[in-house]
Amino acid sequence: MYITGGASTARNCLKNLLPFHAKNNMSQVVTLEVNNGIATITINRPDKLNALNKDVFAALNLHLNEVANNAAIKSAIITGAGPKAFVAGADISEFHELSIDAAKALAKAGQDTFFTIENSSKPIIAAVNGFALGGGCELAMACHFRIASTNAKFGQPEVNLGLIPGYGGTQRLTQLIGKGRAIELLISAAVIDAATALQYGLVNYVVPQEELLAKATALLTQIGTKAPLAVGACIAAANQAFAPENKGYTAEVDAFGACFATEDMEEGTTAFLEKRAANFQGK
Numbered sequence: 127m128y129i130t131g132g133a134s135t136a137r138n139c140l141k142n143l144l145p146f147h148a149k150n151n152m153s154q155v156v157t158l159e160v161n162n163g164i165a166t167i168t169i170n171r172p173d174k175l176n177a178l179n180k181d182v183f184a185a186l187n188l189h190l191n192e193v194a195n196n197a198a199i200k201s202a203i204i205t206g207a208g209p210k211a212f213v214a215g216a217d218i219s220e221f222h223e224l225s226i227d228a229a230k231a232l233a234k235a236g237q238d239t240f241f242t243i244e245n246s247s248k249p250i251i252a253a254v255n256g257f258a259l260g261g262g263c264e265l266a267m268a269c270h271f272r273i274a275s276t277n278a279k280f281g282q283p284e285v286n287l288g289l290i291p292g293y294g295g296t297q298r299l300t301q302l303i304g305k306g307r308a309i310e311l312l313i314s315a316a317v318i319d320a321a322t323a324l325q326y327g328l329v330n331y332v333v334p335q336e337e338l339l340a341k342a343t344a345l346l347t348q349i350g351t352k353a354p355l356a357v358g359a360c361i362a363a364a365n366q367a368f369a370p371e372n373k374g375y376t377a378e379v380d381a382f383g384a385c386f387a388t389e390d391m392e393e394g395t396t397a398f399l400e401k402r403a404a405n406f407q408g409k
C-alpha cells in the first residue's frame with residue numbers, strides 16, 4: 127500500500143503548473159491511496175460535506191492523471207471523507223460574483239474532469255457514502271458504476287439555487303435513469319434515497335456503510351482478473367452508446383452560464399449561504 131506524496135514524474139510535472147494555493151492544499155483536500163493495484167481517491171473536506179471547490183478539482187485532476195499513467199494502478203474508487211457525505215455539490219461559495227463567461231468556463235472545466243473519469247480505460251467506480259447532491263451526483267454518475275451505502279442520498283437540487291447542473295448532470299442522469307425520471311428530479315430538486323436510486327438503476331448495489339469500501343474493492347478485485355485491454359474497450363464502446371458529440375453538454379454549459387445573469391441565481395445562492403429560504407421572482 128502507498129499514499130501518493132509527489133512520487134511520480136507526471137504528478138510532479140503537473141504540480142509545477144498549478145498555482146501555489148492548489149499545491150499547498152491538494153494533498154489534503156483529495157487523497158489517493160493505492161492498495162493491491164486499486165487506488166482509493168477520497169474527497170476530503172468533511173466540514174463542508176466534501177463540496178467541490180477549485181482546490182478539489184486541481185487535486186482530483188492530478189490524482190486522475192496518476193491513475194491513468196501509473197502502471198501499478200489497475201482501477202480506482204472515488205469516495206468522500208466522513209460518514210455524512212460523498213460530495214454535497216459544487217462549492218456554492220465560489221459562485222458569487224461569477225460572470226457568465228467565468229461560469230461557463232467553470233462548467234466546461236468540471237465537465238472535462240468528469241469526461242476524464244468517464245473515458246478512463248481503467249475502471250473507476252463511485253462508493254457513495256452519504257449525500258451525492260449536485261456536482262456530487264454528477265461526479266458519481268461520471269464513474270463507470272456506483273455502489274451506495276444505505277444512508278446515501280442523490281439529487282440535482284440546483285433549481286433551489288436558481289441554477290441548473292453544469293458538470294454533465296442533465297445528460298448523464300437522463301442516460302442512467304431515463305428522461306421522465308431525470309426531468310422530474312432536475313426540475314423538482316427531489317432528493318432520493320439509496321433504495322430508490324437502486325430501483326431507478328442509478329446505483330448497482332446498496333450496502334451498509336461499513337461494508338461500502340470492501341464491496342467496491344471486492345468488485346474491482348474480481349474485474350482485475352479480466353483482460354485489461356478488453357475491459358478498457360468495453361468501457362469505450364459503452365460510452366459510444368451516448369456519443370459525446372451530441373449537443374447536450376454544450377447546451378448545458380450555455381444554460382448554466384446564462385443562469386448567472388439572473389436575479390434568481392443571486393437570490394438562490396445568497397439564501398443558501400444566509401441559511402434562509404429563497405424568494406424567487408423569475409427574473
Ligand code: COA
Pocket residue numbers: 173174175177214215216217218219257259260261283284286287
Ligand atoms: N457548497 C458549499 N458549502 C456547502 C455545500 C455546498 N454545496 N454543502 C454543504 N456545505 C457546507 C454548509 O454551508 C455548512 O458549512 P458551515 O458549517 O460552515 O455553515 C457545512 O457544509 C455543513 O452543511 P449543513 O448545511 O450545515 O449540513 P446539513 O446536514 O444541515 O445539510 C445538506 C446537508 C446536504 C442538505 C445541505 O448542506 C445542502 O443542502 N447543501 C447544498 C446542496 C446543494 O445545493 N448542492 C448543489 C450545489 S450546486
